[in-house]
Amino acid sequence: MGIYQKYIMPKVLDFLCSTKPIQYQRKKVVHQAYGNILEIGIGTGNNIPFYDKSKVSKIIGLDPSENLSKIAKIKSQKYNLKIEHLKNYAEDLDLKDETIDSVLITYTLCSIENEEKSLSEIKRVLKPDGILIFCEHGLAPDYKISKWQNLLTPISKKLAGGCCLNKNIYNLIQNNGFKFENINKMYIPSTLSLYAYQYWGIAKKNI
Ligand SMILES: C[S@@+](CC[C@H](N)C(=O)[O-])C[C@H]1O[C@@H](n2cnc3c(N)ncnc32)[C@H](O)[C@@H]1O
Secondary structure: OOHHHHHHHHHHHHHHOOOHHHHHHHHHHHHHOOEEEEEEOOOOOOOHHHOOHHHEEEEEEEOOOHHHHHHHHHHHHHOOOOEEEEOOOHHHOOOOOOOEEEEEEEOOOOOOOOHHHHHHHHHHHEEEEEEEEEEEEOOOOOHHHHHHHHHHHHHHHHHOOOOOOOOOHHHHHHOOOEEEEEEEEEEOOOOOHHHHEEEEEEEEEOO
């Protein structure tokens, strides 16, 4: 692993993922997680301050990157939130079937290489009435933005840990075995237009 990937990228990701408008997005979704929670791609732990501790039985914080998880561990101590860290990819979850009440995924579907496999794994580990809470940036509906998202995705993938700018989050979730309880889509303010179009809400297994 190069110096950029090991030392610089975690700081860049932490900075990009903790701007004021993005923190505001987290505030809308994270508190809804309850019971046995699996956070996919916990990264540097930017969601930690927003959990409603009174609803939490257990949090499993999954991430393939130890460098990012190290920062999340420090944050969890600061906020006195116990997290079981799991070094694992979403594509192949080392968890039993139907054991999770809430899966939380924020700003991570963009970086996951095989979203279909990951969503199928999420479906497998969720209890029948479990919820998938998501908040993601993705493909904008306006061509003047989406053309740049398509053009710049190869560079973004290289510089920002695999982050694709042009995933249609609505289609991805709906076409991979989930139905929406609620879904919101809009350009969030004060955010670079490549990242501004965001999708957030709750989906359940389409059984
Ligand atoms: C942009 S960061 C977002 C981190 C965090 N979820 C947040 O909201 O700040 C993307 C995260 O996805 C993780 N990631 C990338 N590929 C993954 C995969 N296949 N399975 C699980 N996590 C993955 C990265 O290690 C990184 O922590």
